[in-house]
Amino acid sequence: MHNQLIVQFKVSPEIMRTRNIDGVKAIATGSDTVVEFLDSGDPQSNEWDQAHAVFDKDDNIAFAEPDVNVSLQIPTESLADENEIDGVKYDEFIAEWPFPKESKNVWHLAGNYSQLKAARDAVYALPKKAKIRIVHLDTGYDEDHDSFPKELVNISLSRNFVDGEDLFDARDRFTEGMLKNPGHGTGTLSILAGRKMPIAGIGTFDDYIGLSEAIEIIPIRIAKSVVLFKSSSFVKALDYIVNELNSKEETRVHVVTMSMGGLASKAWADLVNKAYDQGVFIVTAAGNNYNKLPTRRLVFPARFNRVVAACGATYDYSPYAKPDGEGSFSLMEGNHGPKSLMRTAIAAFTPNVPWAIWKKKDLFGIRGNGTSSATPQIASAAALYYCKHYEALESLPDRYMIVESIRNALFSTALKKMDKFEGSYEYYFGNGILQAAEALKVPVPEVGFLRNKKEKKDTVFLPFIRLILGLRSGVATNEEMLEAELMQLALSDPEIQRLIDNPDTDDISELSNEQRIEFAALIRENPRASQALKSAADRIINKLE
Template sequence: MAAGGMLVKVRGDGRAFAMATQQAFGAGGVEVKPILTIPAGVTGMGLAPSSGATWLHVSALSQGEENPWDAAHQLMVPGSSFAAATGAAGADVELIEPDIEQRWPWQQEAGAVPGPGLTEAADRCTFIDQDGKGTKAEGPGFAWSLNDAFSELAKARAGLGVDLEKKLNQVIIAHLDTGYDPHHVTRPINLDTKLQRSFVDGDPDPHDASDHTPDGLGAVRNRGHGTATLALLAGNRLDGTLPDWSGFKDFIGGAPFARVIPIRIANWVVRFTTSTMVQGIEHARQNGAQILSMSMGGLTSAALVDAINLAYDAGMFLVTAAGNNLAGRLTPKSIVFPARYRRVLAACGVMADGRAYAGLAPPTMQGNYGPSSKMATALGAYTPNVAWAIIDCGKMVDMNGAGTSSATPQIAAAAALWLAEHGPLVAQYPEPWMLWGEALRPAECLFHWLRGGSDRTCDGRQSSGRRGTPPRCI
């Protein structure tokens, strides 16, 4: 377990803490950067009233090969130079935790074609069809998951009629991932490049969220995670000339006209930290995102909890991946964080034949689920063998997309379509969190709305034409 520094929660704005750390370690020994501010007097569903607090990322506090949690505890041992300095300066430290480096396991099992290794550049851009190995189900044709027998996302889009573009353009979705390919045909129509951000350490421009691959590694096939999930979320219309797509001329994404803010929180091999997740969620909140789609996750964190609660109280719908595991291997099989939190909808998997995305033959990748206490706020979407746009191959879209990474943007797209339909009504709720927390219980309502169409309430009953009241789940 590695850490990229420490995360420290202090009361107030953190200035006293910054002075104390400079005293303890020297002016050039540490770098202190605020990553999340909890306003004074916050009284939402997730946060108690407070005098205000700040989460800070502090570099260079964790040294050597020690366990990062041991390092965090050692910093606060009475008598240590750090504890003495912060106490003397009046820097009221509430919490400290390591900024854990994590990697999202989204690739196919070892030995899958073409595998995670290097290939010829031309081979990277060769179409890969669905794969039924390991007892995985295959769907009928291209973009099958959008069809009426499956997610009905295409039908829900059609239900918005001539107002599809106008209504979806009012919905703001934050897409947290490895970034995007500026030149791919599936790039969303309304990608908000003015608000794009990168929180990945080492990126040259924090206002550029495009996916970067190190020099010399462009032939690695298993990269471009963000390009592919973004295409499922809001991918543009294909023109019928894509290789091996048999004249397909429709949108590849579930919510193609939504306004999408690209936020890069992980590098090209999907390595991220707690702090990049926290900063990405907060950037989404500060810029008015109504929906957040994040096809990754990992360990829990107090800083992550605060970021989620602030976003939830602001009325944001958060859907994140449940996680992946290898069948027959000792890998975690229950839902990861932040999908595990009750205020986040966990995206699990269901296959084309209706089976759960689990119980596959070893060592096939499959989706996480459980515990049962979480499943009331979990929802399945179709995976594997769904569309998967290939970075740096301008018109290539494979059909071997897999993992709960593929499920997540489909659910976010469904939420966007629902919000596009009912947007004028949501202002009736006195508190922003009521939209998703009470009015729309996502695991039930999105399913019933897709199945019943926009003329039904979220509990699946006929609305009797009462379209002027906010839809509710009972």
């Protein structure tokens, strides 16, 4: 089976408008290119070498990258999904993380935690409420689970972008076994908007876990598993949002929540930029790790400036992370940092929160964990703010200002504290911990303030990589392809992670000559590196030795 490439063609404005190249529908990225998915040719050769070969053959190609499995989850037995492990007590909290010991309760909604219940009550009491449309990107939904909010889900707009599956059927296939992770979408959807139903071990709770009014949910299946996540699926999902749903006011998307992430993609960056300009608030998971591997730093798309990164805070307000030396391959932790990227991050509460159990159709467990559980909480708060301030947000002259208004409310009111842990809250929580009710009180800012808040366009090309590789100061696209490839290696290779890991910044341009040589040697030895990237590494070694 041949590999697939994500290829961006240079196009005229006319072709951009028709999204058509030689009769083939293509994805308009919002810049001067459109994306097509092409057969790479030789399935045995390196994927990035295939991309370079295609790029070199056609002057009309602006950029090419492989359609890789971008997930950065480690396929350990613990990742086979808690729901598959016999003997799990769904009514017991995960003991390795803080939890309420006095009595079992749904603590994360409370006023001294996320404030989501108070925020919901305040918005639902409004005499007039706009409908906020939320796209839920995940492994699909389970319409048979008692938590499924069928009154809120628009099945007719749902889509499935997993290769080989029915485009119009976004249900989870629930394929069990290693790397499958069935039910992930069921769990995250239940936190976003699960129906009122019993929670294991908590007989006194009689409320909704998530949103229950004034929203419409569009579920989109983009992966079979959080471990098997193809880059093209997210490209196609974003295309559907920005180029189809957002082409009509009656289907326009306001919020996107995705409890997944992984490696860098230029096509992702271009479409995220377009979504931001259309006023779409996107929040994605910061990522998870086992024993600090494969990375404990933010993953894409949470790394993008125009995306909000969802990190984790625990019951006692400490980070969802173990100190150095205390991790293990049996305990999942949340990603965070470097501090320079946490400017657009915020934390919500995890683990030990409710999570719908896909094998138990009539049950919520209380072992929800991962930054996957934090992400829909932040999306909920964004939707509530949008609903309360709908008229003021919709009257703004530029739609990116909607995103910045919501961010301003969430970030400025976030709880800026951290207990029982060394370091600063910014390093682990970014702007702080979600306080949804306080955020509702923040008015939509003045236009001048919002203009100054506009984020720069996202890209996967970082200056430090150019310096390390000794590339020219120009912007030749083949050099940009080398940078994108190196960004993927830097997040997925544990040895490169060890060398460049800095809690404060991604900028490694000041590495010593010895460290640069070691860095180049790691590239040259990596079996996933292309010959083009290895040649760049050889040039560094020859120059510095």
